[in-house]
Amino acid sequence: MTQKVAVLGTGKIGEALLSGMIRGGWSPSDLLVTARRPERAAQLREKYGVETVSNAEAAKAADTLILTVKPQDMGTLLDELAPHVPADRLVISGAAGIPTSYFEERLAADTAVVRVMPNTPALVDEGMSVISAGTHATDEHLAHAEEIFGRVGKTLRVPESQQDACTALSGSGPAYFYFLVEAMTDAGILLGLPRDKAHDLIVQAAIGAAVMLRDSGEHPVKLRENVTSPAGTTINAIRELENHGVRAALIAALEAARDRSRELASGNG
Ligand SMILES: NC(=O)C1=CN([C@@H]2O[C@H](COP(=O)(O)OP(=O)(O)OC[C@H]3O[C@@H](n4cnc5c(N)ncnc54)[C@H](OP(=O)(O)O)[C@@H]3O)[C@@H](O)[C@H]2O)C=CC1
Numbered sequence: 001m002t003q004k005v006a007v008l009g010t011g012k013i014g015e016a017l018l019s020g021m022i023r024g025g026w027s028p029s030d031l032l033v034t035a036r037r038p039e040r041a042a043q044l045r046e047k048y049g050v051e052t053v054s055n056a057e058a059a060k061a062a063d064t065l066i067l068t069v070k071p072q073d074m075g076t077l078l079d080e081l082a083p084h085v086p087a088d089r090l091v092i093s094g095a096a097g098i099p100t101s102y103f104e105e106r107l108a109a110d111t112a113v114v115r116v117m118p119n120t121p122a123l124v125d126e127g128m129s130v131i132s133a134g135t136h137a138t139d140e141h142l143a144h145a146e147e148i149f150g151r152v153g154k155t156l157r158v159p160e161s162q163q164d165a166c167t168a169l170s171g172s173g174p175a176y177f178y179f180l181v182e183a184m185t186d187a188g189i190l191l192g193l194p195r196d197k198a199h200d201l202i203v204q205a206a207i208g209a210a211v212m213l214r215d216s217g218e219h220p221v222k223l224r225e226n227v228t229s230p231a232g233t234t235i236n237a238i239r240e241l242e243n244h245g246v247r248a249a250l251i252a253a254l255e256a257a258r259d260r261s262r263e264l265a266s267g268n269g
Pocket residue numbers: 008009010011012013014034035036037040055068069070071073076077094095096117118119120171172
């Protein structure tokens with residue numbers, strides 16, 4: 001069955017998904033996109049060969065609507081959309097924090113809503129998309145969401161009660177690794193290395209470590225122990241990380257991200 005899919009509010013995440021769907025073989029003629037600014041719409045039309053339409057037109061024409069505006073813009077978008085969304089549409093939200101009930105309350109009775117938390121590595125087909133069903137979403141709706149988001153990486157179904165935690169882990173997760181790379185590159189500068197070399201060394205260490213974490217089947221503790229020689233260099237660094245409370249800082253950081261996701265629940269954040 002040909003399904004027309006519309007991405008509404010095509011910013012960073014919407015474009016990552018759009019580009020991944022096209023890379024993954026989705027025909028641009030089966031895609032519609034919306035943007036708030038005409039120049040952004042023109043850019044998307046030129047780059048991807050997709051039709052750009054108004055939010056109301058997308059609601060009428062597409063079988064699946066993927067809403068990728070900021071949580072704070074979701075209320076306005078839904079006010080605009082609600083009168084035009086027939087009850088047989090699948091509505092997928094990619095917004096942090098906002099529960100499926102928020103959409104169900106504003107759309108026609110029994111509308112199927114699926115909540116998805118993607119992340120930006122979708123741009124290189126290494127995304128992680130965490131998927132939960134609303135009250136009226138069936139297994140078929142979840143499978144359709146997996147078919148779309150599976151084009152840009154892995155997918156995982158979770159109960160909606162775990163979505164705020166997943167947002168803190170994988171939605172925001174890439175930012176923590178970029179932050180670590182930035183900080184470790186600064187350390188390389190302190191140790192006298194040129195910035196470009198420090199950057200390349202840390203990025204390759206990160207890629208190597210990530211591939212081993214994914215492919216070796218070993219626990220991260222074992223992988224770290226394998227690097228940590230008796231009376232060697234690594235244990236000196238680990239002692240400093242523990243002295244500075246890095247483990248506790250990470251736990252507190254992810255808890256703060258989870259709490260912020262909960263705060264965004266009203267869409268007014
Ligand atoms: N960035 C990330 O890593 C992740 C983001 N998310 C979620 O994705 C959503 C989008 O985030 P992100 O892509 O970073 O944000 P962006 O600001 O890049 O994208 C949102 C886009 O929506 C557009 N927009 C806003 N209101 C409307 C409207 N009424 N009609 C049409 N377009 C509209 C904005 O237009 P304009 O350009 O004019 O502002 C913007 O281009 C958020 O809800 C966020 O929680 C989820 C996972 C990861």
